[in-house]
Structures are given as C-alpha cells and as structure tokens.
Amino acid sequence: MKSAVVIFPGSNCEMDTVLAIEKISGRTPEKVWHKDSLPSDTDLVVLPGGFSYGDYLRVGAIAKVSPVMQSVQRHAEAGGLTIGICNGFQILLECGLLPGAMMRNRGLHFVCKWTNLKVTRNDTPFTRFSKDVLHIPVAHATGNYFVEPGKLQEIEDRGQVLFRYCTPEGELTDAANPNGSLNSIAGITNEQGNVLGLMPHPERAINKELGSADGILFWESVLGAQTVSTP
Amino acid sequence: MQPQVEITPEIVAEHGLTPDEYQSVLSILGRVPTITELGVFSVMWSEHCSYKNSKPLLKTFPTEAPHILQGPGENAGIVDFDDRLAIVFKMESHNHPSALEPYQGAATGVGGILRDIFTMGARPVALLDPLRFGDPANPRTRHLIRGVVEGIADYGNSVGVPTVGGECCFSPSYDGNPLVNVMCIGTIEKDKIIRAVASGAGNLVVYFGNATGRDGIHGATFASTELTEESEEKRSAVQVGDPFVEKKILEATLELIAAGVLVAIQDMGAAGLTCSTAEMAGRGGMGIDVSLDLVPQRAENLSAYEIMLSESQERMLAICTPEQLVNVEKILNKWDLEAHVLGTLNDTGMMKISHAGEVVANLPADQISENSPVYEREATKPAYMADLPNANDWRPDTDVDLKSEWLAFVASANICSKKWIYEQYDHMVQTQTTTSPGDNAAVLTLHGSDDRLAITTDGNGLYCYVDPCEGGKLAVAEAARNVACSGARPLAITNCLNFGSPLKPEIFFQLSKAVKGIGEACRALNTPVTGGNVSLYNENQNGAIWPTPVIGMVGKISAPTKALKGGFPQAGLEVYLLGRSHSNLGASEYLHWKTGDAYTPCPECDLAQEAALVEILVEGAREGILSSAHDCGVGGLAATLSECFLWSPTNCGAELELNAAEPNLTGVCNVIFGEAAGRVVVSLHPDREEDFLRLCTRYRMELAYLGKTIEEDKLTIAFPTGPVAFSRDELASAYYSMESIFPSTEADVPMH
Numbered sequence: 001m002k003s004a005v006v007i008f009p010g011s012n013c014e015m016d017t018v019l020a021i022e023k024i025s026g027r028t029p030e031k032v033w034h035k036d037s038l039p040s041d042t043d044l045v046v047l048p049g050g051f052s053y054g055d056y057l058r059v060g061a062i063a064k065v066s067p068v069m070q071s072v073q074r075h076a077e078a079g080g081l082t083i084g085i086c087n088g089f090q091i092l093l094e095c096g097l098l099p100g101a102m103m104r105n106r107g108l109h110f111v112c113k114w115t116n117l118k119v120t121r122n123d124t125p126f127t128r129f130s131k132d133v134l135h136i137p138v139a140h141a142t143g144n145y146f147v148e149p150g151k152l153q154e155i156e157d158r159g160q161v162l163f164r165y166c167t168p169e170g171e172l173t174d175a176a177n178p179n180g181s182l183n184s185i186a187g188i189t190n191e192q193g194n195v196l197g198l199m200p201h202p203e204r205a206i207n208k209e210l211g212s213a214d215g216i217l218f219w220e221s222v223l224g225a226q227t228v229s230t231p
Numbered sequence: 232m233q234p235q236v237e238i239t240p241e242i243v244a245e246h247g248l249t250p251d252e253y254q255s256v257l258s259i260l261g262r263v264p265t266i267t268e269l270g271v272f273s274v275m276w277s278e279h280c281s282y283k284n285s286k287p288l289l290k291t292f293p294t295e296a297p298h299i300l301q302g303p304g305e306n307a308g309i310v311d312f313d314d315r316l317a318i319v320f321k322m323e324s325h326n327h328p329s330a331l332e333p334y335q336g337a338a339t340g341v342g343g344i345l346r347d348i349f350t351m352g353a354r355p356v357a358l359l360d361p362l363r364f365g366d367p368a369n370p371r372t373r374h375l376i377r378g379v380v381e382g383i384a385d386y387g388n389s390v391g392v393p394t395v396g397g398e399c400c401f402s403p404s405y406d407g408n409p410l411v412n413v414m415c416i417g418t419i420e421k422d423k424i425i426r427a428v429a430s431g432a433g434n435l436v437v438y439f440g441n442a443t444g445r446d447g448i449h450g451a452t453f454a455s456t457e458l459t460e461e462s463e464e465k466r467s468a469v470q471v472g473d474p475f476v477e478k479k480i481l482e483a484t485l486e487l488i489a490a491g492v493l494v495a496i497q498d499m500g501a502a503g504l505t506c507s508t509a510e511m512a513g514r515g516g517m518g519i520d521v522s523l524d525l526v527p528q529r530a531e532n533l534s535a536y537e538i539m540l541s542e543s544q545e546r547m548l549a550i551c552t553p554e555q556l557v558n559v560e561k562i563l564n565k566w567d568l569e570a571h572v573l574g575t576l577n578d579t580g581m582m583k584i585s586h587a588g589e590v591v592a593n594l595p596a597d598q599i600s601e602n603s604p605v606y607e608r609e610a611t612k613p614a615y616m617a618d619l620p621n622a623n624d625w626r627p628d629t630d631v632d633l634k635s636e637w638l639a640f641v642a643s644a645n646i647c648s649k650k651w652i653y654e655q656y657d658h659m660v661q662t663q664t665t666t667s668p669g670d671n672a673a674v675l676t677l678h679g680s681d682d683r684l685a686i687t688t689d690g691n692g693l694y695c696y697v698d699p700c701e702g703g704k705l706a707v708a709e710a711a712r713n714v715a716c717s718g719a720r721p722l723a724i725t726n727c728l729n730f731g732s733p734l735k736p737e738i739f740f741q742l743s744k745a746v747k748g749i750g751e752a753c754r755a756l757n758t759p760v761t762g763g764n765v766s767l768y769n770e771n772q773n774g775a776i777w778p779t780p781v782i783g784m785v786g787k788i789s790a791p792t793k794a795l796k797g798g799f800p801q802a803g804l805e806v807y808l809l810g811r812s813h814s815n816l817g818a819s820e821y822l823h824w825k826t827g828d829a830y831t832p833c834p835e836c837d838l839a840q841e842a843a844l845v846e847i848l849v850e851g852a853r854e855g856i857l858s859s860a861h862d863c864g865v866g867g868l869a870a871t872l873s874e875c876f877l878w879s880p881t882n883c884g885a886e887l888e889l890n891a892a893e894p895n896l897t898g899v900c901n902v903i904f905g906e907a908a909g910r911v912v913v914s915l916h917p918d919r920e921e922d923f924l925r926l927c928t929r930y931r932m933e934l935a936y937l938g939k940t941i942e943e944d945k946l947t948i949a950f951p952t953g954p955v956a957f958s959r960d961e962l963a964s965a966y967y968s969m970e971s972i973f974p975s976t977e978a979d980v981p982m983h
Contacts, residue, residue, distance in 0.1 A: 009475070009478070009479055009566065009567065010389070010475050010478055010479075012389075012390070012391025012478070012660055013391070013660060015661070016660070016661065016662045019662065019678070020662075033565075049660075050391060051388075051389040051391075051474070051475065051478075053475065054389065054473070054474065054475025054476075054478075055389070055475075056475065109381075109384075109654075109655045110384050110385070110388055110655045110656075110657070111654055111655070112388075112653075112654055112655070112656060112657045112658055112659060113654050137659055139388070139657045139659060139660065141388075201659075203662065204659050204660075204662050206662075207662070207676075209665050209676060210659070210662060210663075210664065210665055210676070211659075211665075
C-alpha cells in the first residue's frame, strides 16, 4: 500500500504520523507539501494534526483551499482511503468530506490527556481488530463535535460513528468525554466508509513506553487494508 | 530619519544610563551620541543584555567538563549526549511582560527561548515552565495564572514543541510580580552546530520573519527596572506573539542550516535589531553596515530609533555569502518568507546604521556588545536573617485531626497536582514523552538515540529567602535528586536568577550568596553551568520578591536502563526512605500554609550525601534493583507518599509505618510535613533487598524501612499516635483539586 502524509504550514504531527506508518508498514510514506498534488498511485492519504495556517480565520478553513486539497478531494471521492487526525479531521469537516462541525471544547481550554475509545464496529478498513476499547490520547482545543439532530440520527443509523470516548471499561459517561462532543463522538466516517476523521491521535499510541501501543491495531488495520486505486 | 533630540541629562536618565555610564559613552565615541545611538547603548547596557551587575558573580560558576561542548556566552549551552547527538538547552525569564500582559508576556517568552535553541541548529524537543504567582485568593493572581498558562499553551502547542514539565508555586511574595521562566531543550547532530559569530567581509546581512512594528520598544530596559504603577502605562513595551510565523521560521531556519547555506544566524529577541547586529559583529570582531530603509515595516513612519529598538517577535538575522543568497531565498520562499538583504559585513569593526540617506549610528560593535560596564555592588546581610525563630518552638493544635490535616494540605495550591495546568499543554507531540508532567523529571526517548533524556526545573524561594546560600545549594540538589530518581545521571544545568534590585545591598547579598551556593553544589555534583538568565528588579509595592533562583537540569539514562517513575508500580514491594529519617518544620510549606509565615531556618544541604544519593539511584536503576523512586521535597513525606500511592495502578496500595523522634503529635507533624533535604522514597522487589542494602552500605546512606506495597486500594500509615488510612478516592479528590481553586466557570477579571 502506498501512503502519503500531507504537510501544511503549521502542521506539527506530520513526523509522528510518518514514523508510525514507517514502523507499522516498513515503508516510508510520501511527504506531500501543501503546494503539490498527491502522487497518482496513492492508496492512503493522511492529513496530520497541528495548526495548519495557525488556525487563522477558523480551524481548517484555510487548509481547505490549499492546492493539495483538490487532489485529496478527488482521491476521497473516488473511494480512496483518507484519514484526518485532529486538525486533519477539522479540515475534512471544512471540505464537506465529512458531516458536521467542531466547536471549542466544553471547558474552553486546550486538553491534552489520555482517553479511552469505544470501538463501535470491527468491519471497517480502520477497525479490523477485536479489541473494543483503545487507550489513545487527545490534544486539541476545538474537538467538540456537533451536527444537527436529524443528521446525527442519520450518521448513527448508518453506523458512521467508529469511535466514542468512554471509561476504561467501555462505558459512555459524561466524565469520560473530554470536550463535550455529541454522543461522545471521537471519530466518524463518511457514508461510503472510506474517509475517517478522528480527534484522538493513534500515531501517539504505538509504544508502551510512551503510554500505550493500542494505536498499532489501528495502523495495522488501515495499512493492511485492501488497496483501492485512484483514477 | 531620526528624531532631532537634544541629549540632555534627563534624556540620558530616561534611558536608564547613569552619569558615569554616559561618560563612558562619550569617551567611546569621542562625541555626543545621536538619539539612536543613545537608544542602542541603553538597551545593550541594560542588565538584561549586559549582566553588568551580575557578571562578576556569574564568573564564579563552574562551566567546564569534558562533556560540555558549549558553556555560557552563546544563545544556549550544549552538552554531549551520545555518539551522534548533543543536547542544546537554556532558560529565560519573561517576568515583567507577564506581570502586565500575562497572555502575550508568557507566549512571547516561549517564542524567545525556542528561537535561542533553533538558531543553534537544534530542533526544539521540549519546554518546561517554572512559574511563581502571588496569593491564589488574590483576583489579580487568578487573572495572571489564567493568562500565563493559556499564553504558554497556545504558543507551545501551536509550534508543536511539547511542554513536558515545570513547576507552579504560590506565595504573597510574588503578588503583582509573577515569575514566568521558560526552559527549552533541543537536539542536534554534533557536527551540525552553528554559532552566532559573523565572519567574512562582503557577506550579506539577511533579515527574515515578521515585519518590524512599534511593539516592545525598550522591552530590555523595561525588564531591568522595578515594576511600579507607572509600569502599567508602559504596556507598549509588551510584544505580541504569532506562533504560526514562529513555526515557519523554525522550519525554515533548520532547513537553511541543514543545507549549509548560512555563515551565522541569530534571532532578534531582547533589544531586537540592535542586539543581533551588535552581538554577531562584536563576537566575530567584524564591522556591519546596514540600511534601515530595507527593513520590512508594518507601521508607518517608524524612526531609526524605533526600528533599532523594536522587539517585534519572530524575526531572524542571518549572514550568508552573496553566492548563497539565491539558495537562502529558495528555502525561505518555500515557507512563504522573504529574504531582505539589509547590508554587508566589513573589516572596520564599526556598526554603521543608515536611514533615509543619513548615518544615524556609527559605533564600535565590540565596545557595546562585549565591553559593557561591570559593577561590583555592595552586599549587606539583611537584618531579618540574624535571628530567625526556631521551627521547633512551633506546636500543632492539640485537637488537630491528622487525617483531615493531611487531606487539606494535599489539596492546597502548592501541593496539589498541577494537572489543571499541564493538561492545557500538549505534552506528547513529537512522540518522545514517557512521563506525565509532575513526575520526578520529564523523561524523553529521543528519535535516533537508544538513551533517555531526563529534564527538570527546581527552585525554592522560601529556602533562599531565609538562607540564600543553602537555598541555592538545595535548588541544585533537588534538581539532581529529581533527575536521578528517574535513573538518570545529572549532566549540566542552566538557571534563571530571579531577584530584586541589585542596587539594594540586602538584595545583592541574597544574589551573591545564592550564586555561591549554586556554584558549590554544581561542583559537588559535577553539573557545570552552561548559561542562563538573570532577571533583577523583581519588586512590587511590598519590596523585593523572595530571591528565587530556578535550576534547569538535564541528565541521561544510558541504554538499556529503563527509566524509574515515582509511583509504586505494583503490590508486594518493600518501601524504604533513603536519607535522614528525622526532620523539623523549618522553612516548610506546611508552616507557610498553616501560619502564612515560615521564616525559620531551612533544611541543611549535605552535598556529599546528595552526591551519594545520586550514585545509589543511578546504580539502583541500572542494576534493576529499584522499582520506583520519588524525591521527598516540598510538602515532605505527606506529599511524597500521597503521590507514590496515587501514581500507582489501581489495586495497589501501601501499608507503612513512620516513627517519630517525639512519640506525640508534634513529633508526627515533624516527620510527615518536615522537609529535611536529601531524601527519596524507593520501592524494590524483596529479591533485590540484599543488593539494595549492600548498595546503601557502600555509600554509607542512612535509611529507614517504611513497609510494603499491598494489593488493596489503600494507603495506611501507622504513627506512634495511631494509624491513619486513606482510600484512593478520598486522597485523589484532594490531590486533583486545582480546578476547584481556579474554576473555569469563574469570570476572568483583567483588573488593568
């Protein structure tokens, strides 16, 4: 599988993401500068975390019109695997590749801490593993997921919610929700299931010494997924 | 153009220059300075840039050892780490700007220290923030802490450098004059180090980064005077930060250095363009000729004086050969930055500045940067130190309930967990952080190295107030203990010396004694000083702050040794206390909390014992003898044992016994709240007990057996006065209560 990590000015998790993909797949992903386009044979594209364009205007708003995003959009619409982590998730929302929007965290502060994620299904390219609670950290100020009630029902009914904040035992409680997201949502896919946005950072959870290796399950699932070629 | 101003004695005084200093200016120039030149001397000879009042003291620090690659005098110090990597580190203060505008003051402090690190070619890998605030109940304190923490968070998080540790202490002594110190650590391949020394006549002077505005004019001189009511009006001296530009200049600078297209580079920090041109030229014995018309400007009609003194943030000054300019431009353009060639280097040794067709300054560069005035100030022992009351005279109330006392103390602002602060900092980005901020030291794995880096910051203003020499030693000793508790060998220190006005003999006494103590401890522990920062004139309406030297220390855990943490890792371990078993309440946080006045003699620092402790911890970690280690510092055993228990996994507790010299309540209070120095609580597997005891005997370490860790979520301690037991929940709700002191629902009242 050929993967690519997009770098915007202000991205700051791109190296962590590159290292995670390298460690799990043994292959170095293409680093794609925001002024360029994705290589045509890309199977997986990751928009990493950070503060693209300094979060100016609104999180993800300027990245949306960055040159690279036209090819990302084409890749995603053609069914190519696409992941947005943290700021990457915010960018996917801005582009309309995923439904909903992000609000400022409920506590109004940036929050960096370990969270537990309930995995809702194991039949997607991102979750082909049996563990149902993952220990993965968050680090964001704007991760309070919102979508209008009717749409929320739709994405729930279609099984688009892949990850929810929970207790270590897998219970959904208010205290386990770090930002006030609706239905404790931490990660969702598009209707087709090939585009994933998630606020937690699986690239930060690939080494027990750093707190958890649960992210390896996620990356193994994604990187071992059936490749879908882009036109 | 420069303003046509006649240089009167009043103008000279306004620039913070003494009549004697002005005489030196006249003799250096052989004429009356222009107003721009006066401004240049004013900032370059401020304490912040010249260390004129502290230089004779700082010279006494030990600065050399085989592992020190760069000592004081550069943008940052450098220590050898492994075959390939070196560690670049430095600490700075941003106290005065933060007192007036906490958010921007703290944010730009982070920006400045990051630039000190990456201008040497190092990638910043960690930040630590030692903070001091006034009384937590004071609304001004609440405004300051919110702003400072948010400023640090927004800047550091955005640039993508994890904030992995620091400290936060409160005392009315810091009311109105908070301390905001920032330490940054970077890594560099040893053969890639670049220094800020200009060379090569005909080489180009290239400016990039933010345009220049009016912000921060006279920041450096402002940082060298006392805060008064009028300071509030000097708000324009506070700069405004933009972390997005910082991130771009960081990446661009590292790319420029990696590509080998630069001769030298320096950031424009304190004293802006003045300091960067004078220092780079001065260090290299070069002359520099620049035109201010070529400086990108974001305000209209800036005078030469303003351009030279502006402290607009995120600006860099580089030297490159004319041939390399095209390559420099290519890299800068990639990051949407522009190269502005301001002028050239020459052999004249003169710093020549022109603006609008006029030479506005023409000065010998080395005279202003390297030959600033130096003063030997007068020191007088303050009267209050003469007869401090004995802490042994203090008696607890006879009806005090030990358990509720312990819980209330653990919930107090100085002892409770600082999670409320550090969860606002991204402490994990770059995926090298193995510890939660708050543990002994921050421990980082470094990409490309098998060894682990340990970092800590420590300092205790109360100890230094009652005994600055002993306090200075204790700050270094505590830092070494924290680094060693993680299993690391201490390597070197940087420091930030936060004091009042050196013109007052009592304050200069504090400064000189603290420097003496720090130097002695650094010699004893083989941790040379690689640089640092002096922040003087920290005073408010009530006088000087507690003298507060803060030590930043780095250490190394050699592979394959695993880092130790402070929490008990599992049940079934033996628990010991290394160091003196008995203690009193002298200068303790408990007395400070209880009575508001803890001015009693501080613990004594036994440097030989501290050095032995380091050896035991390093060897104990290396040989796998120790399972955990946690320093016993501020808050005594009450704080340490609470943390050992709360940082353990659930279903792991401890059953301990503490003896007291006096088998009564007073004795027990001394044991649990006393802060005798040189103590560490360790746990170890029963199989390793024999090795452990042999190790302690070899270093003649005093020790006491405390008990065992158990498979129950409970901390039980038997005292001569009876047992006390805590469940995890009750202790946790006290310890993790900082949010209730600073609730996020409370409206922030700026109180400008």
